Amino acid sequence: MGSHRNALVAAVRQELAEARGTARAVLAAAESARGEAQQRRRLVRDAYATCLSQLAAARESARDDIRQRYRHEAGRLAGHLRGLATVSANGAAGAPWRLWAPSEPEPGGRPGLLRIGTIAFDEATALPALIPLLGAAHLHLDGPTAVLDEVITGVLLRAIGSTRPGDVQLTVYDPEQLGGTLAPFAPLGPTLVGPGGLGPLLDELVEHICRVNERVPAEPLPWRLVVLLADRATAAEITAGERAQLDRIVRTGVACGVHLVVRGLELEQHATLERIVVRDRTATCDSLGTLEIQLDPPPPAERITAFCRNAAERIRSGPPPARLADLEPAAYWTGSSRHGLIAPIGDSTDGALVEVPLGEDPPHALIGGPAGAGKTNLIHAWLGSLAARYGPEELALYLLDFADGVSFARYAPDPRDPSWLPQVRLAGINVTGDREFGLAMLRHLSEELRTRAQAAKRHDAGTLAGLRAADPAGHWPRIVAVIDEFPVLLERRDEAVSLLEDLARRGPAQGIHLILSAREVAGSPALLSLLPLRIALPKAHRILAEDNLAAAVIPRGHAVVNTAAGVAGANRIVRLPDAGDRAGWRALQRKLWRTRPLGCEEPRLFDGTAVPRLPSAYRPSGRVPSADEPVGSSPGAVLGERIDVAERPARLRLGRMPGRNLAVLGTRTDEACDVLAAAALSLAAQGPAHFSVVCLAPEAERAAARLVAELPVADWYDASDVHFDLPHSEVPRYVLGYGLDAAGPEHHDDLRSLLADGPERRTHVLGWWRSTAGLGEHLDTIGAWVALDLAPLHPLPGGPVWRPRARRALFFDRSVHRTPEVIIPYEVNSDHT
Template identity: 50%
Template sequence: MVRRELAEARWAARGRVNEALAARQAAVAQLESVRRSAPSRKLALQATLDEAYREAQARLHRETAAVHVALAERAADIAKGRAGSPFATWRTAERCPDENASMLRIGTLGKRRNGDGLPALVPLLDQAHLQLDGNDGVIGGLLLRALACTQPGTLRITLYDPGQLGGGALAGFAPLAPAGLVNFLGPGGLTPLLDELVEHIRRINENVLCGVHANLAELAAHTGRRPEPWRLAVLLDDGSTELTGAQRAQLDRIVRTGIAAGVHLICRGIDLPDDGCVERVSTTGADIRPDPPPSPTLVTSVCKELAEQVIAGPPPVPFEALLPETLWSESSAHALRAPIGEGTDGRMVELVLGDDPPHALIGGPSGSGKTNLLYAWLAALTSRYAPSEVELHLLDFKEGVSFARFARGTGWLPQARLIGVNVNGDGEFGLALLRHLSQELKRRAAAAKTHGAAKLSELRAEDPQGHWPRIVAVIDEFQALLGARDAITTEAVALLEDLARRGRSQGIHLVLASQDVAGIEALWGRSGLISQFTLRIALPKARRVLAETNLAAELIPRCHAVVNADSGVPSANMVVRLPDAGDRAHWTALQDQLWQARPDGCEPPRLFDGDATPLFPLLPPPPPPDALTKVGAVALLGETISVAERPATLRLNRAPGRHLVVLGSQTEQACSVLLAAGLSLAKQHFEGTGRFSIACFDEDAVPAAKSLHIAIPRSAWFDHHNALELFENWQSEVPHYIFGFAMDAGSSVLSGRGHELMRALLAKGAEQRVHLLAWWRSVARLRDDMGGIGARLDGIGAWVALDVHGQELSPLYPQPGGPAWHPRPQRALLFDRAVHQKPEIIIPYEVAP
C-alpha cells in the first residue's frame, strides 16, 4: 500500500519537472532563432531557463519530502505499536491497546538514507494470504509481530517445515507449544493439516457465522470479542515438492474461503493460486529491504510470556458486570435469576433457581475459587432482589469466616437473615438451620393449602399482603452434615431430602458447596437427594460434581467454571469466565449501598460464630414478686446452638429436683456457668425478695466466687471455716439460692453431717424454694459426697457437663450407658429432666469476674 502511494506521488512530481524541461527546450529553440541577431537576449533567456529548472527541481524535492512524511505518518497509524516498530525498541511487557495484526512491517521501501526509509507493510490477519520469497528471518519477524499484536491465545500457528523439522530460525517459537499456540509438522504432515483447516472453515461457517455474518471480523466487531482464534499455517518448502491433486484442491479451498473464517497461509516454496486475497511479496529485489530478524532472546521471551498468560487463563470479567443498572428492580415470584460471569459467546450467563432447576451443587478443590464464585452469585442476587424478595441463610462449616463480612455491625447485608461461620465442630447448628427451614416449609405449605395455591408464585398472587420471599440456604462444606454416623447425620439427611424434594414449590432453595470430593460422593450415595440438584457448577479440577462421564472441569483454566443446568449432562455444559468478586473494596462499596437502601424495620442478621464465646446478655428489669412465686425464677446458663439467639435456661420452681450440678475440671467454664446463673437470678429479685449464699472451697475459683458475692449485695459468704453453718440453716422464708464452687474440695469440712444435710436439701429444698447450684469436678466425687457408689442422684434434676465423657454421666441419665457426648472446647452438655428428652449442647457465657 505504502509503496504504491509513494510511486504515484513521484510520477506526479516528475511530470511537473518534464513540463519545465519542455519549456527549456522551447526556450533553447527560440534562443537559436535569435542567436545571430540578439546575443544579449540569448543570455537573458538562458538565465530564465536555468532559474525555471532550479525552481522545478526544488519543488520536486519539497513535494517528495512531504509525500515521504505523509506516508510515514500513514504507515505509523496503520501499523501501531509492535506491528510497525523496530524490534530493538520492543519491551515485551508493554502493549499498545490499538495494536492489531492486519498490517505488519517486514522492512523498508527502496534505497534508504541513514536508515530512515519508508516502512514496508504487508497485510495479514483478516486481510490476505502471503506468498513470500524471503528467508526464515523475515517469516519469523512476521510471526513474532502477529503474536505480539493479538490477545494471548487468539492466534494459533502451525509450522510445516519438512526440511528443518521444527529447528532452524523458527525454533525460537517452541515455548508456545505448552500453551497449544504452535505446532511443528514434518514430512507427511501437509495433507492432514490441509484437511483439518478445511474442516475448521466448514465448522466456522456452519456453527459460528451461521449465515448471519460474512466473516469473523464482522462478528467480532458486532459482539466486541473474537469468538474463535485465528489459524495461521506457515508452509515452507524448497520448491521440489509437487502437490497432489487433492492437496492442490484443498489449498485452493483454503485460499478462497479461509480469510472469512480466520484461516491464513504464509507460503514459501509452495505456490498459491492467483487470487485477489493473495499478496505476493519479494524481499530479494531492490524494492524492499527486509529488517534484521528479531534476536533469539526476544523471540523466546515474547513466546514464554504469551504461553504463561494463556496457561494462566484470561483475566476475570469486571465485578461491575454482575450489577444491574437499578438496584432491587426484579421480582422473585417465579424464579431467581442472576448473572455469574461471561460465557464463551461474550454474553453473561445466568444462574436460575426456581421450579426448575430448584437447587444447586457447587464443587471445586481448595484454591479453585469456590468462595469467589459464591461472592459473585450473592452480589448479583442481592443487587437485583430486595429483602422482601429474597432471604439468605449462609452457613460455612470450614474453619473460616467467608460469610462474616455480611454481618458487620454497620453495613450488614439486608437480605441476610442467618450467618454461621466456623461451625466445623458444631453440626448441631447445621441441624438447627435445617429444622428452621423445615418449619418454614410447613408454614408455607399450610398457607398455600389455605389459598389453594400449588407453588410460591400462586401463593404470592393469592396473598399479595403476605411476606413470601424466596429463601436461599447456602451451606459451604456441607459434607460435615453427612460424614458421621450419628443421630445428627441421620436427622440432617432426612431433612435435606425433604427440603430438596418439596422446597422447590414453596420457594426454598438449597445451594450445597464442597471442596472435598468425599462430600460429593456422600451425595452420590443418596440418589433421591442428589437428583434434586439439577444445577451443577464445577470449578477447575472438580471431581464428580457433573455427570460421571462429564470431564469438562478438567479442561478449564482458573477464574472459570462449568455451569450445567441439566444434572451434569455434557451437552448442557456452559463454560463461564468469573469475575473477581472477592475484592473487599468492591464488596464493601456494594454492601454499603444496599445497607443504605434497606427498608424500615429491616433487622440485622443472626451471626453465629463457632469460635466466639458469647457475652453475657443484658438483662431486663425484674418481674413482679407474685409472678416469681407462681412460676419461679429462671437461671441463664449459656447460649444454645440454635437459629434464634436463645439462652439456655433453668427454671427454679417448687417442683422436686430443681437444682443444678456443674460437672468437670474446667474451672473457668464451671465458674462462668455459676456466675451467669447467679447474676441472672439476682436480677429477678427486688431487695428482700431473695436470699443468696455463696460457698467456695478452691483458691482458683475464689476470684469468680468473690465477684458474684460483690455483684449481689447482702449475699452471704461461706468457705472452709463456716460451710457447715450454711447447710444447717438452708431453710428460708424467701427463695434461697445456694452457689457452691468446687464442692468436692470441701469434703473434709462437710464430711458426715454436712453431706447428710446436703442430701436433705437436694431431696426437699426445692419444694421450700431452696435451690442448690453447685460445681463438682467429677461425677465420682459427686457420687462420693452423695453417699457412695450406690447413692441415688434423683434429687439432681439438671446438670451441665464440661470435660466429662458420656459414659461417666450414666448415674445422672435416665437411659443406660449415658448420653452420646464427647467433650469439646468451649462447649457443655445441658440436661434438664423437666424439659429434655435428650441433652442439649450449650456454649457457656463469657462473664467478667
C-alpha cells in the same frame, strides 16, 4: 429545463433520504442487538456497503447547479456512515495507523470489519473503507505482489490486534520467501509451511473443519487465519485433489472459524469470498462495488514487532484473571426472584459472562474440589453476583462454614467495618465442632418451608411465583442456604439427613435452594440425585459423571459448570474472578449496605470460637428489691446460650415442684462458676430474692466472692461454717454451692432434706459437683443438670454424641427435655470480664 432540474433535485433528495433512513435504521438495529453478534455484523456490513453505493450514485447524478444542496445532504449521510463504521470497526480494527493501538472486544463480542484505506467522495468527504474477515469471509487479493503484501500485513495486524491474545492462530504458507514476507509477526510463533507443504496443510484444515462440525455443543475455538502466498510454480502445479480441498475450505471454513487470505491462487466463487483487486495504491472489493479505495500505507515494521512481542508475552503468562466487578450489573437490585435466580459466576474463554440459574430447574447446586482449589472463592463470587442483582426483599442468604474457616465473617459487621451484606440473615463460622448449629439452621429452614407451604395452600398456589402473585403484601424472598463441607452434617444417620433431603425435595417449589460444597463428596444417593447443577473445580472427584474428565484438565482459577448432573457433553468452562480481594469485596458490600431498606436487620453471626457474655438484661440493676415486690411463680435461671438461630438463652424454671434444683458437673472451674453466677444474677434481676453462697472449693473462692459482691442480698459460708438448713422465707431463696462434693458425711442428711423439701418452700439448690462422689443418693431430688466434662447423670437414648470441649456443656431438664441439648456457658465473672 427548469422542470428537468427540479425532477433531478427531487430524485437526488429521494436517494439521499433513503440512504440516510437505511443508515439510521441499521445503526439503531446494531445498537439494540449487541447480544446478537452475527446478526449485527451482517446488518452493519450490508448497510455500510449499501449506504456507500447510494451516496456514490447520488454524487454521480447530481449536476453542477445542485452541487451545493448535494454537499449538504451528503454531509449528513456521511456522519451516519461514520457512526456505522465506528460500531463495526472500532479500536484497532478501524483506527488510522497514527492513532493505532491494540484493543479487545467487549465480553461476548465478536470481531467486526477491518479498515484497509479510505474512500474519498470529494474534497470534504472521506470515509474509511472496511472489509469483512473474521467470522464473515475469506480474502482473495489480486494485483502487484509488493502492494498486496503490504495490504495483507495491515489486515493481519488489525485482525490480531482487535482480538484477545491467543484468539487467532496464524498459519503462513510462503514457499518463495519461507516466511520472510511476514517476518514482523515471528514473535507470535506462526505455523510456517514451506515448499511442498500445501497439500498436507489443506488436508489438516479440512480435518479441523470436520472436527469442529462434530463438536456438540460447539465450544469457542481460536480463529484459524491461514495466509497462502503462492508463487507461480505452486499455482501451476496444484493438483486436482489439492484444488478440491481448497474449494471445500472456501465453502465451509468461515462457519468453522477457518479463514483464508490468499495471494497467487485462484479460488472458486462463493458468498463468503471477498475479492480485492489492487491497482498501484488504489483498490476495489466485492462488498463496496465499484467505489475506489485509497489504500492505507503499510504499518511500520517496528510497531508490528513490538505488538507481537507483547501479545506473545501475554499468551505465555495466560489470560488475566476475571474481576469481581465484571459480574456486577449496570444497576443494583433490579432483578425479580419470582421465577428463580440467575447470576454470572465468571466468564468463558471468549469473555462472555457465564450465568448460573437456580429455580425450579435446576433447583440446587453441588460444588466440589480439593483443598485449595477455590471453592470458597467461587462461593464469594456467586453470592456477590446474586446480591448485586437481587435486593433483601428478593433474596435471603443462610451461610454455614464447616471448613475450619471464617470465610463468611466478611458478610457481618466487625469493629473495622460496620457494613454487612443486606441479604444475609445468618452466617455460621468456626462451626466444625458445633454440628448442633447446622442442625438448628436446618430446623429453622424446615419450619420456614412449613410456613410457606401452609401459606401456599391457603392461597391455592403451587409455587413461590404463584404465592407471591396471590399474596403481594407478603414477604416471600427466595432463600439460598450455602453449606460448606456439608458432609459434616451427614456423619450420623440422624435428623440432619432427613431434614436435608426434605429441603432438597420440597424446597424449590417454595423458593428454598441449597448450595452444598465439599472437598470429598459424600451423602445419600437420594440427596445427590436432587442436586443436578454441578460445579467442579480443578481435580474434583465424584462431582461429574465417571466418564466426564473435564475437571482433571482445567487450569487453576477455572471451573466446569454442568446442569445435567455431570453428564459429559453438558460442560461449560468458566474462568472465575478473584473474589478474595477484600478491598474489592468491601467496596461492593458498602455500596449495597448504604442502599439497604429501612428496617433491614444485620445478620446473626454465630462464631464457634466466640464466648458470649451474659447480657446486661440478665444482671441486677444494683438496687436492693423490697420484700413486697411481686415475684413470678416460676423464676427462670439463665445458664448459657442455646446453639440455635434465634440466639436464645437456656433457661431453667424454678417453681414449687419437686426436683427444681440444678447440678453442675465437671472439673472446669471457670465455666462451673460462670454457670452458677449467670443463674444467680439472672434470678436476682427478676425481683426480690435471698442468696446463700456455700463455698467448699478453694479454687472457686475468688469467683464466689465476686458474685456475692454483685448480688443485692447474699450470705457467705465457707468450709468452717456450712449451713444447709431449711428456713422459712417470704421471698425465693437460692443456695449456691461451690464444690458440694467436698461436703462431709455429717451434712448429707441436711443437704438431702434441702434438695427434697426446699423447692416446695421456694428454696432451690444450684450446686457444683467436681466429681460424682456422694451425688448418687441425691439424683432423685435433682431435676436438671449441666454437664461440663463429666458423664451425664443419665444415659439418654437419642441424645447428642457428647465429646466434652471448652465452653460447651450438656443441659438437661427433666420437665422440658426428652434429650439433652448443647449450650454455651456465658462468660460472667471470670478474670476475662
